[in-house]
Amino acid sequence: MAHVDQRPGIRPRVSLSRRLDVFARFSFPASVTIVLMLLTQAPLDIVEQAALLPAVALCCVWFWSLFRPDALPPPLVFLIGVLLDLWGYLPLGVGVFTLLMVHGAALMLRGPLSRRGFGWIWIVFGGVATAAALLIWILVMLLTFRLLSPNPAIFIAMLTISIYPVLAIPFAGADRSIGNPERA
């Protein structure tokens, strides 16, 4: 178990069910990301549904890297990136690289953003999401060796920015309650 409790005090005995509880709460960020990505692949018949997958992946990785980096370590970001590449029919490695970059940016901006409110985090994420969508576009062009219209990239960026609050507000609630290993 990666979560080693070293605080002083009296706590319940470490039984199997408690270990499972801690593990479930600890793995909540990665699991919820993968489940949400899977849901975007369901036959919903929404116009431009394909853009939802990168948008959801970017929002989730940004949020959890910012608020719970211990529960979303780089290897898990790598795995989520591989799923993004496979489900999104991107050339292998494009989603992986982009999500690792978003993860790195979140870790770097963690300090300054920790003192700011939701609005600031959203504005900064707007910049990060735009950069990520452009990065995907450029990498796809480089790897397929072909010029592509920038419109899908702009659409992904706008979609990502606009669905961020829809995901971040429930995530913030979950982070304090069911996703918190300290409450196991």
Next chain:
Amino acid sequence: MIRMSIQARQALARLSLPVLIVASFGLMLLGKADTLLAERARTALADGLAPIYAALATPLGQIRAAISETAVLWDMRTENDRLRAENAQLRRWQAIALALDAENQRLKASLSWIPEPDASFVTARVVAGAGGVYAKAVLLSVGPNHGIRKGEIAVDERGLVGRVTEVGVRTARVLLITDLNSRIPVILESSRAHAILIGTNGMWPRLQYWPEGVVPQEGERVVTSAEANAFPANLPIGTVHYTGSGVPDVEPAAMLQQLEVVRIFDYGLTGVAGMTAPERPTPGRH
């Protein structure tokens, strides 16, 4: 968990991000070197998830049906009037078609025409969009022992949809004619000129490489050409439509935005390299 000193663990944690970024470049190279790798991984993933998509399809379909039901009830009267008019027009067309068909049969009989073999087909349900932002494709759910092979042709009730590009155990992926990688030899129906239909990832594919002296006419029908032996001749694709910038696009006849069921035809064509030879007889065909 392996026991390590705190310093070693911290160093490892700090190193993992750069190492994985380098690994992602390695993955890009690997994807370029072995294109089949990604294809196989995707097919395996889709095979695993196909039952989930199929299970989700029923409730989602009910919700969609309820929504469209209200819309239909709303303007049933005008829709009825429109359908009556269209029905009358179609009856006239049917009479013409029957007369032409009879004449065609007579002419073929007098010419000792060699009839083309009937193509066998299987029908499959579209379970999910299998395209990304930079690819246009759909995923079909097919039973085991389906006998579908790469390169077979997908058609809905109105026209050409695309071609099978990947086949798994329970799924098949159809690359749509709108995909960036789609190239289809076509014939413009009234001028009989050859051209190539090129996907652009947009809603409508684009016509290119028609011969000099021929101009695709607005509203002209576009059908497949048997050239290169990749498609049978005369499958309907769509109609020519000029965009604002004066480029002839083709409005597909098939409803590519809302595909539900497609037929996969096996014309026994071998025109495209990389198609695998049949290894076993194909059960379940009509």
